[in-house]
Amino acid sequence: MDHAPARPSRPDLDDLTRSLHTPLERIGVEHADLIEAVRRRVVTNAAVPSGSVAVAAFNSSI
Amino acid sequence: MGGSCRRISQFVLKVHSRCDLSCDHCYVYQHADQTWRGRPVRMSAATAQSAARRIAEHAREHELPVVHVVLHGGEPLLLGAAGLRELLAELRAAITPWTRLDLRMQTNGVLLDEELCRLFVEYDVQVGVSFDGDRAANDRHRVFAHGGSSHDHVRRALALLRRPEFRASYAGILCTIDVRNDPDRVYEALLAESPPRVDLLLPHATWDHPPLRPGSEPTPYATWLGRLHRRWVDDGRPVSIRMFEALRPGGGGTEAFGLAPADVLVIEADGSWEQVDSLKTAYHGAADTGFDVFDNSVDEAARHPGVAIRQDGADGLCATCRACPVVDRCGGGLYAHRWRTGSGFDNPSVYCPDLLRLIDTVDAYPPPTPPAPADRSATSPVDELLDDLATGHGSASTLALLAATQLSITRALLAACRDRSGTTAAWELLVHLDRAAPEAVRAVLEHPFVRAGLVHRLDSSAPPGLSAAVDPLPAIATAAALRAGVPATLHVPVRADAITLPTLGSLVLPGLTESAEVTVRPGELQVRGGSVEQTVLLDPLAPPSASWRPTRDVAVPGGRVLLEDGDPYRDCYGQPVESRLEGPAARALGRTLAAAWEVVHRDVPAHAAALDGGLRAVVPLAPDPARPLRSATARHAFGAVAVTPHPDPETMAVLLVHEWQHAKLGAVLDLYDLVEPGESTRIRVPWRPDPRPPEGVLQGVYAHLAVTQVWQSRAATDPGDASAHAAHFLGWTRDGVDALLASRSLSAAGERFVGQLRHALEETVVGSR
Structure with missing residues (x-):
C-alpha cells in the first residue's frame, strides 16, 4: 500500500510564502509539490472546474 | 539547553502595565498573579528594541511566513500616540525584512481618537476592542476606578473604527461573558457594532476558584452560549464568532480549544519572556519562565517546560481528557482553567461539563452548510484573509499577502519552465x-x-x-x-x-x-x-x-503605474488591446489615470489603499465605437487592469475600483475554492440576461459592492444622479448575493465569504441612510 501523502490540490498559503525565501536554484527541489500544485491550479488546460472563470476578461464573464 | 524547538509565530507585547479601567474580572490585576506590581509602568525603548530583534531573529532562522505581534497591557493606548508610533516603527523596521508582520492590538478603547486611528491605519494595525455587550452587561464589570460606566466611551471608539477611513484597522470585539447577562441583548449589542469578528471568552476560573454558577443549573455557561449560538445560526451567521467556529469539527484556531500546539509567548514590560497570559489566573508567578529578551532567544523561551508541554497535543492532557470522545474538539479547554492546587494543570477544565454540553449543542444545531471534508483544513488563516477582503476592500497587509502569493506563483511557474526546458x-x-x-x-x-x-x-x-x-x-x-x-x-x-x-x-x-x-x-x-x-x-x-x-509610466498617489502598451502577453483580455500609443495619447491617458487615482482616494480611501498596494500596470484597450466604455481584468495578470482610454477621471475611477476588485478576487481564487468544484449551476443575475456560473456571479457582486460604495460616497455631495447610481448598484449587489447564497453552489469558505459580503452590504445600506 502506498502511504505517500496525496499532492495538494491547491497551493498552500504557508508554502507559497515560505517559498519566497528559497533561492531560485533550490526552489525546484525544496518546493516540488508546490510547483506541481501551481502547475495544476494555474496553467491553462489543467483540469479547470466546470463553471469557473479561469482566464480572460472578468467583465465579459460576470 | 537542548531539545527541538517549535516555531513561535505569535507574540504578545505588554507595552504598558497599567490600565485606565478597573474591571473586576481582569486576570492581570484581580486574580492570583500580582507580578504587575513590580513591573515598569511602560515598556522602555531599549526593551522594545530587544524584543523586536528577538522576534526578527526567530522569524529569520525559522523562515516564518508570518509573525503576529499583539500590543497588549494593561492598556496599550496609555503609551500615547508618540510612544506607539515609535514602537510600531521599531517593530516594522526590525521584523518586516524577514517576514510578513501582522500587527494587532487589544484595547479597552477608552482613549482611542482620530489621531490614533490614523496611526493604526498607517502602520496597518488591527485593533480589537474589549466590550461586553449592552450597557448593563458591559458595566457589570468594565468600569472606571470611581465606578463610572465605560459603555459610552467604548461605543465611541467602536464608532470611530467603523468609519470608512479607519475600518481597515477594525479587527473585532472581545467579549467576556457573564451568565447573569441577557444573552439576546448581549448578542444584539455586539452585532450593532458591526464587528468583523467577535470572540467570546469564558471568565477566567480554576478548580481553586470555580466560575460563578448562580442557581441550581449545573451547566449555565452551556445554556447561555447555546442560546447565543442558536440566534447566530438562525440569523445566518452574520458575523464570525470564533468560539463557535473553533468548536466545530476541525475547528481550532484559538488557544481556548483544540489540540494544536501552543504558539504564543508573552513579553512583559520589563522584557521578561512569559507563557500565555491567562495563566495569571492560576497562581502568583504562574506565567514566569525566568528568561528575558536581553539574554535569551525565542527558541530558549519556547523550550521552557511550561511551553513545551503545550506542544504535546492530547499527550499533554490528563487521563480523563485523553479518554474523552470530544477531546479533539475542546482540547481540554483553556490551559489556565485546568489549575488545581496539588494536581497542577493535570485536570480537565473547570468548565468541562459546560464544554461537553456546548459541543452537543453546536452539533445538534449545525450551521446551514457544514464544511465539506476538503475544507476542514481551511481554518484561521483562510478566514482572516477572506474576512478582511469581505469588508469590500481589504487591508494593506492582506493586499501585501495576496501580492506575495502571486509572486510566489510566478516563481513556481518559472521553476516549472526550467523543469520543462x-x-x-x-x-x-x-x-x-x-x-x-x-x-x-x-x-x-x-x-x-x-x-x-x-x-x-x-x-x-x-x-x-x-x-x-x-x-x-x-x-x-x-x-x-x-x-x-x-x-x-x-x-x-x-x-x-x-x-x-x-x-x-x-x-x-x-x-x-x-x-x-x-x-x-x-x-x-x-x-x-x-x-x-x-x-x-x-x-x-x-x-x-x-x-x-x-515602457512609459505615470506618477500616481500609490507610486508609479506603467502604461503597458508593448508587452505581447498583455493580449490576454479576450478583446483587442491597443497598439503603442502616440506620445500625446499616452500623456493624456496618464493624466486621466493620475486624476482618477486621486478621485478614488477622495471617494473611497479604503479602496484607494488596496489599489496603492497592488496595481502596477494599465493596458489600453483598442477603441470600439459600439462599446466606448470597457474595462477588463485577466486572471493571469494580477497587478494590471485594461481600460478604454476614457478621458473623464470620475468615470475612470469607477473602472479602476471595479476592475481591482476582480484582480483581488482572482488572486484569492488561485488559492481557495469559493465555489464547489464541478458545480454546474447557472444563476440569474440582474446585470445580464443570461444565467451565469457561480464564480462569475461572485466576481460580479464583489465588483458591484465596491462600485456601490463609490457612488454612495459621491451621493453625500451629489444626492441626485449619484444616489440613483448607488441604489442601482446596491440592488444588483444585494440580488446577486442572495442568489448566490440560495444557489447552494458555494464551498464552506465561499458561504462564509459571501455571508460576510452581505454583512458589508447591510453596513452600506445603513451608511446610506
Whole structure:
C-alpha cells in the first residue's frame, strides 16, 4: 500500500510564502509539490472546474 | 539547553502595565498573579528594541511566513500616540525584512481618537476592542476606578473604527461573558457594532476558584452560549464568532480549544519572556519562565517546560481528557482553567461539563452548510484573509499577502519552465541574479504579464526544446540583468521583429530572425541577429533611439503605474488591446489615470489603499465605437487592469475600483475554492440576461459592492444622479448575493465569504441612510 501523502490540490498559503525565501536554484527541489500544485491550479488546460472563470476578461464573464 | 524547538509565530507585547479601567474580572490585576506590581509602568525603548530583534531573529532562522505581534497591557493606548508610533516603527523596521508582520492590538478603547486611528491605519494595525455587550452587561464589570460606566466611551471608539477611513484597522470585539447577562441583548449589542469578528471568552476560573454558577443549573455557561449560538445560526451567521467556529469539527484556531500546539509567548514590560497570559489566573508567578529578551532567544523561551508541554497535543492532557470522545474538539479547554492546587494543570477544565454540553449543542444545531471534508483544513488563516477582503476592500497587509502569493506563483511557474526546458543560460543568469540582485529579479517577476508568458510557455503542446520562440526566460533574465546593471549576453527569442523586456520596453528591429544575441552593458544594449547589428543607448540623456520603445509610466498617489502598451502577453483580455500609443495619447491617458487615482482616494480611501498596494500596470484597450466604455481584468495578470482610454477621471475611477476588485478576487481564487468544484449551476443575475456560473456571479457582486460604495460616497455631495447610481448598484449587489447564497453552489469558505459580503452590504445600506 502506498502511504505517500496525496499532492495538494491547491497551493498552500504557508508554502507559497515560505517559498519566497528559497533561492531560485533550490526552489525546484525544496518546493516540488508546490510547483506541481501551481502547475495544476494555474496553467491553462489543467483540469479547470466546470463553471469557473479561469482566464480572460472578468467583465465579459460576470 | 537542548531539545527541538517549535516555531513561535505569535507574540504578545505588554507595552504598558497599567490600565485606565478597573474591571473586576481582569486576570492581570484581580486574580492570583500580582507580578504587575513590580513591573515598569511602560515598556522602555531599549526593551522594545530587544524584543523586536528577538522576534526578527526567530522569524529569520525559522523562515516564518508570518509573525503576529499583539500590543497588549494593561492598556496599550496609555503609551500615547508618540510612544506607539515609535514602537510600531521599531517593530516594522526590525521584523518586516524577514517576514510578513501582522500587527494587532487589544484595547479597552477608552482613549482611542482620530489621531490614533490614523496611526493604526498607517502602520496597518488591527485593533480589537474589549466590550461586553449592552450597557448593563458591559458595566457589570468594565468600569472606571470611581465606578463610572465605560459603555459610552467604548461605543465611541467602536464608532470611530467603523468609519470608512479607519475600518481597515477594525479587527473585532472581545467579549467576556457573564451568565447573569441577557444573552439576546448581549448578542444584539455586539452585532450593532458591526464587528468583523467577535470572540467570546469564558471568565477566567480554576478548580481553586470555580466560575460563578448562580442557581441550581449545573451547566449555565452551556445554556447561555447555546442560546447565543442558536440566534447566530438562525440569523445566518452574520458575523464570525470564533468560539463557535473553533468548536466545530476541525475547528481550532484559538488557544481556548483544540489540540494544536501552543504558539504564543508573552513579553512583559520589563522584557521578561512569559507563557500565555491567562495563566495569571492560576497562581502568583504562574506565567514566569525566568528568561528575558536581553539574554535569551525565542527558541530558549519556547523550550521552557511550561511551553513545551503545550506542544504535546492530547499527550499533554490528563487521563480523563485523553479518554474523552470530544477531546479533539475542546482540547481540554483553556490551559489556565485546568489549575488545581496539588494536581497542577493535570485536570480537565473547570468548565468541562459546560464544554461537553456546548459541543452537543453546536452539533445538534449545525450551521446551514457544514464544511465539506476538503475544507476542514481551511481554518484561521483562510478566514482572516477572506474576512478582511469581505469588508469590500481589504487591508494593506492582506493586499501585501495576496501580492506575495502571486509572486510566489510566478516563481513556481518559472521553476516549472526550467523543469520543462532544462538548465539554460537564461536560467543560470536568473539564478545568479537572484543571489546577487534579488530586487531586480523581483521587480521583473512582479510585472503582471510575466505570469501570462510563463503560462503560455507551459501550456504549449510543443515538445520540450522545440518552442524557443515562446520561451520567456531569456527576456526575463535580460530585463533583470539590465535593472541590476549586471553585464550579460543571451540569445533572446524575437516576436514580430521585437524583443520585449518586461517592465522596461521593447526593441523593435525589422530584419531580426527567430532570435537575437542581446548583450547588456551599463546603460546600453547591443543586439545582433539576422541583418541587424545595433547598439541602443538607454541613458535617458542620450538621443532617443528609434528602435527602443521604453515602457512609459505615470506618477500616481500609490507610486508609479506603467502604461503597458508593448508587452505581447498583455493580449490576454479576450478583446483587442491597443497598439503603442502616440506620445500625446499616452500623456493624456496618464493624466486621466493620475486624476482618477486621486478621485478614488477622495471617494473611497479604503479602496484607494488596496489599489496603492497592488496595481502596477494599465493596458489600453483598442477603441470600439459600439462599446466606448470597457474595462477588463485577466486572471493571469494580477497587478494590471485594461481600460478604454476614457478621458473623464470620475468615470475612470469607477473602472479602476471595479476592475481591482476582480484582480483581488482572482488572486484569492488561485488559492481557495469559493465555489464547489464541478458545480454546474447557472444563476440569474440582474446585470445580464443570461444565467451565469457561480464564480462569475461572485466576481460580479464583489465588483458591484465596491462600485456601490463609490457612488454612495459621491451621493453625500451629489444626492441626485449619484444616489440613483448607488441604489442601482446596491440592488444588483444585494440580488446577486442572495442568489448566490440560495444557489447552494458555494464551498464552506465561499458561504462564509459571501455571508460576510452581505454583512458589508447591510453596513452600506445603513451608511446610506
